[in-house]
Amino acid sequence: MSDQISLIPNNSLITATPEEGRQLAVKLARLIIKVTQPDAEIREKLRPKYAEDAGFLIAIGQTVATEFATIAAANNYWK
Amino acid sequence: MSDQISLIPNNSLITATPEEGRQLAVKLARLIIKVTQPDAEIREKLRPKYAEDAGFLIAIGQTVATEFATIAAANNYWK
Amino acid sequence: MSDQISLIPNNSLITATPEEGRQLAVKLARLIIKVTQPDAEIREKLRPKYAEDAGFLIAIGQTVATEFATIAAANNYWK
Amino acid sequence: MSDQISLIPNNSLITATPEEGRQLAVKLARLIIKVTQPDAEIREKLRPKYAEDAGFLIAIGQTVATEFATIAAANNYWK
Amino acid sequence: MSDQISLIPNNSLITATPEEGRQLAVKLARLIIKVTQPDAEIREKLRPKYAEDAGFLIAIGQTVATEFATIAAANNYWK
Amino acid sequence: MSDQISLIPNNSLITATPEEGRQLAVKLARLIIKVTQPDAEIREKLRPKYAEDAGFLIAIGQTVATEFATIAAANNYWK
Numbered sequence: 001m002s003d004q005i006s007l008i009p010n011n012s013l014i015t016a017t018p019e020e021g022r023q024l025a026v027k028l029a030r031l032i033i034k035v036t037q038p039d040a041e042i043r044e045k046l047r048p049k050y051a052e053d054a055g056f057l058i059a060i061g062q063t064v065a066t067e068f069a070t071i072a073a074a075n076n077y078w079k
Numbered sequence: 080m081s082d083q084i085s086l087i088p089n090n091s092l093i094t095a096t097p098e099e100g101r102q103l104a105v106k107l108a109r110l111i112i113k114v115t116q117p118d119a120e121i122r123e124k125l126r127p128k129y130a131e132d133a134g135f136l137i138a139i140g141q142t143v144a145t146e147f148a149t150i151a152a153a154n155n156y157w158k
Numbered sequence: 159m160s161d162q163i164s165l166i167p168n169n170s171l172i173t174a175t176p177e178e179g180r181q182l183a184v185k186l187a188r189l190i191i192k193v194t195q196p197d198a199e200i201r202e203k204l205r206p207k208y209a210e211d212a213g214f215l216i217a218i219g220q221t222v223a224t225e226f227a228t229i230a231a232a233n234n235y236w237k
Numbered sequence: 238m239s240d241q242i243s244l245i246p247n248n249s250l251i252t253a254t255p256e257e258g259r260q261l262a263v264k265l266a267r268l269i270i271k272v273t274q275p276d277a278e279i280r281e282k283l284r285p286k287y288a289e290d291a292g293f294l295i296a297i298g299q300t301v302a303t304e305f306a307t308i309a310a311a312n313n314y315w316k
Numbered sequence: 317m318s319d320q321i322s323l324i325p326n327n328s329l330i331t332a333t334p335e336e337g338r339q340l341a342v343k344l345a346r347l348i349i350k351v352t353q354p355d356a357e358i359r360e361k362l363r364p365k366y367a368e369d370a371g372f373l374i375a376i377g378q379t380v381a382t383e384f385a386t387i388a389a390a391n392n393y394w395k
Numbered sequence: 396m397s398d399q400i401s402l403i404p405n406n407s408l409i410t411a412t413p414e415e416g417r418q419l420a421v422k423l424a425r426l427i428i429k430v431t432q433p434d435a436e437i438r439e440k441l442r443p444k445y446a447e448d449a450g451f452l453i454a455i456g457q458t459v460a461t462e463f464a465t466i467a468a469a470n471n472y473w474k
Contacts, residue, residue, distance in 0.1 A: 006414065007414055007417035007418060007421070008413045008414045008417050011412050011413055011414045012413060012473075013413050013467065013472055013473065014474075017090050018087045018090055018091060018092050019085065019086055019087045019090045022086035022087050022107075023086060026086070026111070026114065028417075028460075028463075029456050029460070032421070032455065032456040032459045032460075033452045033453070033455075033456055035421065036445065036446055036452055036455050036456075037446040037447065037452060039446075042446070042447055046447070046448075046449045046452070049449040050115065050449050050453070051115055051116040051118075051121070052116065052121055052125070053125075053449070054125045054128040054129050054132070054135055055134075055135060055138070055450075056449055056450060056453060057112045057115055057116060057125070058112070058129070058135060058138045058139055058142060059138070059450070059453045059454070059457070060111065060112075060115050060453055060456075061108050061111040061112055061115075061142045062138070062141060062142045062145060062457060063453060063456045063457045063460055064111045065107075065108070065111075065142055065145035065146045065149070066145060066457060066460035066461060066464065067460045067463075068107075068146075068149060069145065069148065069149045069464065070460070070463060070464045070467050070468075070472075072092065072149050072152075072153060073149075073152070073467075073468070073472065074467060074472035074473075074474070077092055077149075077152065077153035078091075078092065078153075079093075079153070096169050097166045097169055097170060097171050098164065098165055098166050098169045101165035101166050101186075102165060105165070105190070105193065129194065130194055130195040130200070131195065131200055131204070132204075133204045133207040133208050133211070133214055134213075134214060134217070136191045136194055136195060136204070137191070137208070137214060137217045137218055137221060138217070139190065139191075139194050140187050140190040140191055140194075140221045141217070141220060141221045141224060143190045144186075144187070144190075144221055144224035144225045144228070145224060147186075147225075147228060148224065148227065148228045151171065151228050151231075151232060152228075152231070156171055156228075156231065156232035157170075157171065157232075158172075158232070175248050176245045176248055176249060176250050177243065177244055177245045177248045180244035180245050180265075181244060184244070184269070184272065208273065209273055209274040209276075209279070210274065210279055210283070211283075212283045212286040212287050212290070212293055213292075213293060213296070215270045215273055215274060215283070216270070216287070216293060216296045216297055216300060217296070218269065218270075218273050219266050219269040219270055219273075219300045220296070220299060220300045220303060222269045223265075223266070223269075223300055223303035223304045223307070224303060226265075226304075226307060227303065227306065227307045230250065230307050230310075230311060231307075231310070235250055235307075235310065235311035236249075236250065236311075237251075237311070254327050255324045255327055255328060255329050256322065256323055256324045256327045259323035259324050259344075260323060263323070263348070263351065287352065288352055288353040288355075288358070289353065289358055289362070290362075291362045291365040291366050291369070291372055292371075292372060292375070294349045294352055294353060294362070295349070295366070295372060295375045295376055295379060296375070297348065297349075297352050298345050298348040298349055298352075298376075298379045299375070299378060299379045299382060301348045302344075302345070302348075302379055302382035302383045302386070303382060305344075305383075305386060306382065306385065306386045309329065309386050309389075309390060310386075310389070314329055314386075314389065314390035315328075315329065315390075316330075316390070333406050334403045334406055334407060334408050335401065335402055335403045335406045338402035338403050338423075339402060342402070342427070342430065366431065367431055367432040367434075367437070368432065368437055368441070369441075370441045370444040370445050370448070370451055371450075371451060371454070373428045373431055373432060373441070374428070374445070374451060374454045374455055374458060375454070376427065376428075376431050377424050377427040377428055377431075377458045378454070378457060378458045378461060380427045381423075381424070381427075381458055381461035381462045381465070382461060384423075384462075384465060385461065385464065385465045388408065388465050388468075388469060389465075389468070393408055393465075393468065393469035394407075394408065394469075395409075395469070
């Protein structure tokens with residue numbers, strides 16, 4: 001793991017709205033891919049595979065859903 | 080991630096009924112696919128793959144189940 | 159998503175017993191498949207694939223387990 | 238779903254010990270396979286596939302872990 | 317399921333430390349594989365497949381993570 | 396499982412910040428791979444497979460998300 005890559009923007013799970021929480025979930029999921037594959041060129045080469053494969057798109061959705069569950073709990077569901 | 084795509088309709092996890100919560104879970108799952116693959120034409124091409132493949136259909140169900148768990152908790156299970 | 163398909167029978171997560179909660183979990187999982195593939199004929203064609211493939215059977219079990227976790231929490235574990 | 242198949246033995250998530258809770262998790266996972274594929278002959282044919290395939294064995298473990306999480310919570314972790 | 321195989325060592329989810337909780341999570345995951353495939357010889361044959369396949373290693377990690385979530389909650393996160 | 400491998404650095408789930416919690420989640424996920432495949436040479440051989448395969452990268456993300464959920468709860472979401 002490269003210490004240079006921040007894994008959580010602003011080092012916080014707290015967001016003002018559910019929408020921002022959802023965007024954070026997407027970012028958290030992407031940053032794990034970045035830290036596992038720090039080479040930007042390889043990531044760029046893999047990106048169309050994610051985005052044009054039905055199975056990968058669903059799997060990304062599953063990961064985001066799991067990240068979002070944590071963020072939503074951290075924000076007490078923005079109640 | 081395109082900032083133009085809203086990831087949570089009405090920016091809220093709160094729904095009047097479990098049925099509406101379930102519909103929201105389906106929408107949240109689809110919006111992640113949309114934000115990961117913003118090209119509508121490619122999504123349209125992928126859509127039959129989701130809908131006619133037993134494995135993908137089950138995987139979509141798994142993602143919706145995870146999204147729904149969060150929404151149900153946010154609504155205190157509509158109790 | 160077709161608005162005609164009800165995603166939660168009786169629009170409620172509350173059941174009298176764990177057994178009924180489990181049956182509801184199975185139904186919720188199936189209704190997501192139905193809403194993603196509304197064509198009954200295609201679903202019928204896919205059904206043997208689910209039921210005669212070890213990997214799909216396990217994956218269905220995983221989805222039902224996730225749905226049941228939510229239903230069980232909603233019913234406070236029928237305590 | 239066949240109404241004849243009981244999905245939860247004794248219609249209860251409560252067990253005396255963690256060990257019994259774990260056994261219940263295994264049973265719940267198996268009963269979903271049974272209700273999805275009610276034909277005992279086909280299940281018997283599939284059984285070696287589960288038990289001799291590394292990927293299936295891991296996937297069964299994932300499902301049991303998810304079922305057990307619910308059962309453990311229902312029993313307040315046997316504290 | 318063979319009744320001879322204990323699924324939870326010491327029949328308890330409580331551990332003195334997070335490290336021991338993690339070791340228990342690994343054991344729980346392995347014991348499900350053992351109970352699903354009780355034949356030690358077949359398990360030995362499958363073991364290199366787990367340990368030398370990137371996908372299986374990740375999947376084992378997912379299962380251990382799920383088991384650990386339950387154990388950590390049972391121990392109130394060792395706080 | 397080799398007793399020599401520590402599965403949780405510092406034997407604690409508590410971290411000062413969300414960022415450190417996220418780094419811990421990545422480490423926990425990697426340590427399970429290490430304990431399942433203790434041979435460093437084989438792990439090195441597998442590493443490019445993880446890092447250059449879209450499906451594996453997503454699956455690692457799913458595992459980290461699950462580990463992080465536990466760590467975040469243990470830290471009461473750093474509130």
